[in-house]
Amino acid sequence: MAEMRRLLVLGGGTAGTMVANKLRLRLGRRQWQITVVDQDDVHVYQPGFLFIPFGTYRPDEVVKPRRRFLRRGVDLVLGEIDRVEPADNAVLLGDGRRLAYDYLVIATGTTPRPDQTPGMLGPQWRRSIFDFYTLEGATALAEALRRFDGGRFVVHIVDTPIKCPVAPLELAFLAEAYFRGRGMRDRVELVYTTPLPGAFTKPICSAELGWMLDQRKIALEADFMVERIDDESKTLVSYDEREIPFDLLVTVPLNMGADFVARSGLGDELNYVPVDKHTFLAKGHDNIFAIGDASNIPTSKAGSVAHFSVEVFADNLLEHIAAAARPPDPAAGPHVHGRQAPARRREGVGHACHRHR
Amino acid sequence: MPVTAIGETQVHVDAEGFLTDYDEWDEQLGGELAAQIGIEMTPAHWRVVRFLRTGYVEQGETATLRRVSMQAGIPVKDLFTLFPKKPAKKMAYVAGLPKPRGCV
Numbered sequence: 172m173a174e175m176r177r178l179l180v181l182g183g184g185t186a187g188t189m190v191a192n193k194l195r196l197r198l199g200r201r202q203w204q205i206t207v208v209d210q211d212d213v214h215v216y217q218p219g220f221l222f223i224p225f226g227t228y229r230p231d232e233v234v235k236p237r238r239r240f241l242r243r244g245v246d247l248v249l250g251e252i253d254r255v256e257p258a259d260n261a262v263l264l265g266d267g268r269r270l271a272y273d274y275l276v277i278a279t280g281t282t283p284r285p286d287q288t289p290g291m292l293g294p295q296w297r298r299s300i301f302d303f304y305t306l307e308g309a310t311a312l313a314e315a316l317r318r319f320d321g322g323r324f325v326v327h328i329v330d331t332p333i334k335c336p337v338a339p340l341e342l343a344f345l346a347e348a349y350f351r352g353r354g355m356r357d358r359v360e361l362v363y364t365t366p367l368p369g370a371f372t373k374p375i376c377s378a379e380l381g382w383m384l385d386q387r388k389i390a391l392e393a394d395f396m397v398e399r400i401d402d403e404s405k406t407l408v409s410y411d412e413r414e415i416p417f418d419l420l421v422t423v424p425l426n427m428g429a430d431f432v433a434r435s436g437l438g439d440e441l442n443y444v445p446v447d448k449h450t451f452l453a454k455g456h457d458n459i460f461a462i463g464d465a466s467n468i469p470t471s472k473a474g475s476v477a478h479f480s481v482e483v484f485a486d487n488l489l490e491h492i493a494a495a496a497r498p499p500d501p502a503a504g505p506h507v508h509g510r511q512a513p514a515r516r517r518e519g520v521g522h523a524c525h526r527h528r
Numbered sequence: 529m530p531v532t533a534i535g536e537t538q539v540h541v542d543a544e545g546f547l548t549d550y551d552e553w554d555e556q557l558g559g560e561l562a563a564q565i566g567i568e569m570t571p572a573h574w575r576v577v578r579f580l581r582t583g584y585v586e587q588g589e590t591a592t593l594r595r596v597s598m599q600a601g602i603p604v605k606d607l608f609t610l611f612p613k614k615p616a617k618k619m620a621y622v623a624g625l626p627k628p629r630g631c632v
Contacts, residue, residue: 330594368614394614396593398605410608440598469589469629 175204179262179272181252183209183237186463186477187278192242193485206246206270208262212236215306218474221338223309225349230310252279255435257456274458274488277432277444281334281464281472283308283424288329290400291424299405300420303342304334315419316349321358322418324350327407328365329397329425332441334464334472336372339363339423346421347387364392364407364415426472428465443467450487451480457495460488535560539624546626550584553624562622573610573622576602580623590620590628 178194180187191207198205219233238247251265255275262270283304285291291300301315302308326343333339343363350356363370363384369377370384370391384391398410400420407415428442437444437453444461445454448468453459461467462484463477470476532541537560539552547553547561558577562569569577579600583591593616597604604615611618620627 396604396608410605411613440595 176202176273177271178203178205178274178276179270180205180207180276180278181255181262182278182280182463182465183207183214183241183247184278184280184463185474186280186465186481187276188214188237188240189478189481190276190278190462190484191245192240193481194488195242195244197485197489200244204246205244206248207237207241208248208250208252208264208270209237210249210251212238212247212249214240217304218335220303220306220309221341221345223306224303224312224316224342225345226313230306233306252429252431253434254431255437255459257435257437257459260458272458274492275460276488277437277453277459277461277465278463278477279429279432279465281332281426281428281443284427285422285424287425287427288397288400288422290402291422293400293402295400295402295405295420299418300400300402300422302424303421304338304423312421316346319359319419321355323360323362323416325362325364325407325415325417325420327395327397327415327420327422328367329423330366331372332472333423333426336471336473339365339421340370342421343389344383344387347389361387361389362392362415362417363389364395366394366396368393432465437461439467450491451484452491460484534564542626544627546621547624548626550624553581558622558624561624565618565621567611567618567622569622570610572606576600576607576610576619577623580619580625584623584625590623590625592616592628 178198180191187207191205195205214235214237216233219228222228223230223233241247248270250268253263253265255262260272262272262275264270283302285296285302297308297311301312303312324346326339326346328339340363343361347356347361350359368374369381370393371377371380392415395413395415396410397407399408400406401408405417407417407420428438428444430442432438432442432444437459439445444466446452446461446466446468447454451460451462451466453461462480464472530541531538532545534557537557539557540548542548559569562573567573576596579596580591583595591599593604593607596602596607607615607619616628
């Protein structure tokens with residue numbers, strides 16, 4: 172009997188779970204072992220984070236065990252990933268375990284990194300400075316909003332790309348409605364600040380939809396690249412020395428891929444894996460792929476995008492495996508593996524990730 | 529694509545005036561593009577522009593401020609001094625490259 176082959180998927184979030192499940196149906200169980208590695212067994216429904224600050228969802232409503240989403244026949248290994256060793260086709264875990272693979276899929280997403288902006292993790296962190304892209308941040312913000320009795324409420328983005336780019340704008344609109352609902356809108360000054368030239372990610376949207384901010388009396392501070400936060404005066408300070416004071420700040424910290432990606436020599440300056448955007452094959456490697464938020468493809472970082480990607484990726488990977496097994500045919504010219512990933516235009520898709528259940 | 533004259537040279541540009549053909553650029557043109565937006569080129573400016581030009585060939589995209597700062601070792605603060613207000617956009621303009629993709 173031939174030796175078992177191993178498909179190893181790093182990350183049991185939206186992308187990794189779908190990759191493992193889809194391929195489990197298409198790779199024979201007698202020939203292929205499929206393993207997902209994650210640091211915990213806690214799958215969070217991230218789109219729900221947007222609704223927690225306003226009391227629409229409770230924190231416990233967005234958490235489920237990862238295992239529950241994985242198809243039978245997919246193994247789940249819990250552990251911190253220390254590094255990938257591409258030359259040895261192995262992944263080393265923090266506790267010393269070593270997982271060998273024939274094919275590796277990196278799906279470890281992107282994470283908000285408040286440590287990357289000076290002053291963000293100071294004494295005001297989760298007192299007057301909040302994130303909402305984590306369960307802890309969204310939950311803490313809910314409490315802060317309940318206590319908030321007026322002042323300057325600032326929604327802020329450190330840099331792009333970020334997960335679900337439209338979410339900060341949605342948060343600003345939801346906050347505006349929330350303050351109105353509580354009869355305190357006249358006591359709140361709302362400011363939306365972004366490093367982009369406009370509130371919307373596409374110039375055409377900023378031009379056509381700018382009235383949505385005007386109508387709600389949300390002031391826009393565009394082209395604002397934060398350098399640091401002065402936590403004593405509670406002020407955002409930009410590289411060009413503009414200042415935005417706040418009483419309550421909701422920030423989207425710099426988003427970065429996982430640190431093990433950098434340690435493994437597989438990442439760019441934000442720890443995203445540079446891939447061929449049509450096949451998701453990591454540049455310079457023949458058996459490592461990256462999918463979902465972990466890759467550097469020029470699309471939004473969002474579960475809906477991962478979903479579209481996985482549909483195509485399953486076929487691509489099977490074709491890639493089959494091509495690797497075929498003897499080379501010099502007459503055939505260079506191999507082109509599989510179909511192209513859909514170069515989808517991104518407008519609007521972001522909304523799909525916040526649809527109410 | 530519209531064609532416009534920068535100094536003596538005819539070049540192809542997009543709706544915002546960014547060059548669309550990598551090979552139509554040379555350093556003399558870069559200097560003229562800089563002058564158009566009120567920037568006088570110094571060796572520090574050229575270091576940034578040359579990094580962007582080389583990076584574009586290797587990566588197929590215009591480097592972001594973060595990439596310039598991390599890979600060329602030029603602090604973001606300095607980029608704001610060299611190319612005031614909108615450094616990412618101005619650096620790309622002078623280098624004859626597309627704007628770096630911000631958000632998608």
